[in-house]
Structure formats: structure tokens, C-alpha cells
Amino acid sequence: MIYVLVGILAVRIGLGSDSGQEADRSGAVGTLGEQPFGRALLWALVVGLAAMTLWRLCEAAFGQTVEGGEKWSRRLGSLGMAVFYAVICVGVVQTALVGGSPGGRPGDETSKEYTARVLDWPGGRVIVGVFGVALIVVGVVILVRSLMRKFEKNLRTDEMRPATRRIIATLGLIGGSACGVVAVGAGLSVLLAAVRYDPSQAKGMDATLRSFAATPAGPALLIAAAVGLLLLGLYSFCEARWRKAAEHGTPAEQPTGAAGPGTRPGAP
Secondary structure, eight states, X not given: OHHHHHHHHHHHHHTTOOOSOOSSHHHHHHHHHXXXXXHHXXXXXXXXXXXXXXXXXXXXXXXXXSTTTTSHHHHHHHHXXXXXXXXXHHHHHHHHHTTSSOOSOOXXXXXXXXXXXXXXXXXXXXXXXXXXXXXXXXXXXXXXXXXXXXXXGGBOGGGXXXXXXXXXXXXXXXXXXXXXXXXXXXXXXXXXXXXXXXXXXXXXHHHHHHHXXXXXXXXXXXXXXXXXXXXXXXXXXXXXXXXXXXXXXXXXXXXXXXXXXXXXXXXX
16 A cells, blocks of 8 residues: 555656655655545554564564575564564554654655764764665665566465466566665665765655656656556555465465465565
């Protein structure tokens, strides 16, 4: 839902109808809270984010239900995602408690403030630089895995009709690629902040998306990235419907009743 809303907000920015909402998590949550029954929708989002947090914690504790899911690197990745979703969940709770108004400041302001704080630490430039490089690497990995359609490995593709599988593959490929490109853009801005010792260079998702409009491609690139994020949101609904989950005593790669080995993973 968050990716869908961010995509819609960014498309509106690209088309020139900027409502003042930021195309990031805070903007998406604020938009949701302004709808009829907004507070109820926000609490439903809180429940979903809390469930995602607990799910990732379980993966960190017991391993992921995929081949090689017991590896420490995968457990550590799941722990990092659990912290990520927990932080978002807390932010949405704050928004819900104040009646649907955006809880907290825009993501770009937060990014610059945190970057400024870390830059003042001993070795802060190195820490910020490493974080920027890590974000770039994550973005490249997401992009490559999406282009290779690795995400299909975690889906019960044997239960899909051919047309459905093609649609979901397209959503995952385009959506994941867009997510990877945005992550690389954000990582480059953080790395630039470390190199120039200037926290104002750090960008959240909103500023990263808006910076695409400043390229020679203009608003077209921003709209393309926005549509990609929207498609990633739609893919996520499909993943919720068809994601593999191992039964007790059943290997994750061959769920009970599966007709074949399936295909390829990881949400982009």
C-alpha cells in the first residue's frame, strides 16, 4: 500500500500537480490518514507493519523458508528488515495517534539531520560513506535480481495461470528495477554528502525522485520511476497471495501439494 501511494504521489509531481505531499513514506501515510476512515486505515497499516516486523524477526531467529535460509547472512538481512519495518510501524502509530496528520517530519529533513549528526562523530565521514556505498550495493543487487526474475523463486508459480504468471513477472521486473534505481540514487546522494562533508546533499526518497526530473530526460524519468514504484506495490499484493511458505516437515522449495519445483525470489 505504501509503495502504491508513493508511486501515485510521485506521478502527480511528475505531471506538475504537486499537492505539497512528499513522495515518500511520510507523504503516503499522511495521504492515507486524510481519507474517509483514515484513522482506521492507519491502524490497519500498523497491524500489517507489525506483522511484517514479527515475520522478519522469526526469519532472523529460525531462518528463512528458502534454500540456504539458515545462513547467517540471510538471518542478519532479516534482522535488518525487522528493524526497518519496526521504525516505519512506530511512525505510523504516531500518525494514527494524532488523528491522521503526518506524524514526524518529512523523510528528507530527517535524512539530512541524521547525516549531519553522524558526520560530526569521530570517523563520521567514513561511516556515512560506507552507508552510502552499502545502499548503492543493495540497489544494484535489487536491480540485478529483478532483471533476472529471481523473485519468482519465492512464489507458487505452479498455481498460476500462464497469463497471471506473465503479469506478475512484469510487475516484479519493472517494480523491482525501479526500487533498485531509487536506492542507488539515494545511496549516491549519501556518498556525495560524505565526500563533500555536506549533510544537505543527503536525500530521502522524495528528493531522490524529484532529482530525476532534473536529468536530461526531465519529468519523464520521474514518472517512469514513479510508475515502477506503483507497480512494485501491486506486485507486493501478488506476493502476499502466492508467496511460498513451508509447512511443518515440508521443505520450503517443495510445499505440500506442489506440482513442480516452481521458479525464482525475494521480493524486489
